[in-house]
Amino acid sequence: MAIENVYGPNDNVFVQDHPLIQHKITMLRDKSTGTNEFRKLVEEIAILIGFEALHDLPTEDVEVETPIETCMSPMISGRKIAIVPILRAGLGMVGGITALVPSAKIGHIGMYRDEETHEPHEYYCKLPSPIEERTIVVVDPMLATGGSASDALNLIKERGGKNIKFLCIIAAPEGIKRLHEDHPDVQIYVGHVDRELNSAAYICPGLGDAGDRIFGTK
Numbered sequence: 001m002a003i004e005n006v007y008g009p010n011d012n013v014f015v016q017d018h019p020l021i022q023h024k025i026t027m028l029r030d031k032s033t034g035t036n037e038f039r040k041l042v043e044e045i046a047i048l049i050g051f052e053a054l055h056d057l058p059t060e061d062v063e064v065e066t067p068i069e070t071c072m073s074p075m076i077s078g079r080k081i082a083i084v085p086i087l088r089a090g091l092g093m094v095g096g097i098t099a100l101v102p103s104a105k106i107g108h109i110g111m112y113r114d115e116e117t118h119e120p121h122e123y124y125c126k127l128p129s130p131i132e133e134r135t136i137v138v139v140d141p142m143l144a145t146g147g148s149a150s151d152a153l154n155l156i157k158e159r160g161g162k163n164i165k166f167l168c169i170i171a172a173p174e175g176i177k178r179l180h181e182d183h184p185d186v187q188i189y190v191g192h193v194d195r196e197l198n199s200a201a202y203i204c205p206g207l208g209d210a211g212d213r214i215f216g217t218k
């Protein structure tokens, strides 16, 4: 899968330019895409981004008996995975990551943005333990100002989380910069970087309010 490291070879920001991801993001953007299709697309894109983001999971050889003979063959080893969606919209990506790693445990972080100040507010945090021993995959389709994601990563780190990846579908340049500066140790995987934020801190051209489009609310 083609991947572009936007800030340089040693940085932790990876933007994916695979045509399947870009095609599906275009369908997501379309305001005539309904809730059912929107949900399916978010999950499919999560699979495609997650596949690449998990490329460095450690494996160990185990013995397996095939119908022909016994051999050694790799399986995922070591640290177990925790998926942590940022509520609400992050929930839409969970099914995509569990399709890849069905045994993953799932935590939840509840965040909402104040409509006036655009500042994030935490309302829930429950993480699987021992969180410090897991590879933690934080998912949220939208990275706008970066405030929600940055605060979510702070919460995870305060509870001992160390090995963290953040996956989003669309990011504003401002959000990537903020998140990367606040958490340079976290690998950030992005489906597409859009032009800018507008005065309401919405991503342009973006796809509107991801939570409302996933859950059919307004």
Ligand code: PRP
Residues within 6 Å of the ligand: 086, 087, 088, 089, 090, 111, 112, 113, 118, 120, 140, 141, 142, 143, 144, 145, 146, 147, 148, 149, 175, 201, 209, 210, 211, 212
């Ligand atoms: C959206 C989105 C992110 C956040 C991004 O959630 O899912 O969590 O905004 O914005 P930021 O980068 O400027 O913090 P929202 O607050 O709308 O909540 P919702 O998912 O419950 O709709």
Ligand code: URA
Residues within 6 Å of the ligand: 089, 142, 144, 201, 202, 203, 204, 206, 207, 208, 209, 210, 211
């Ligand atoms: N949250 C969204 O759902 N969309 C945006 O454009 C910005 C934040």
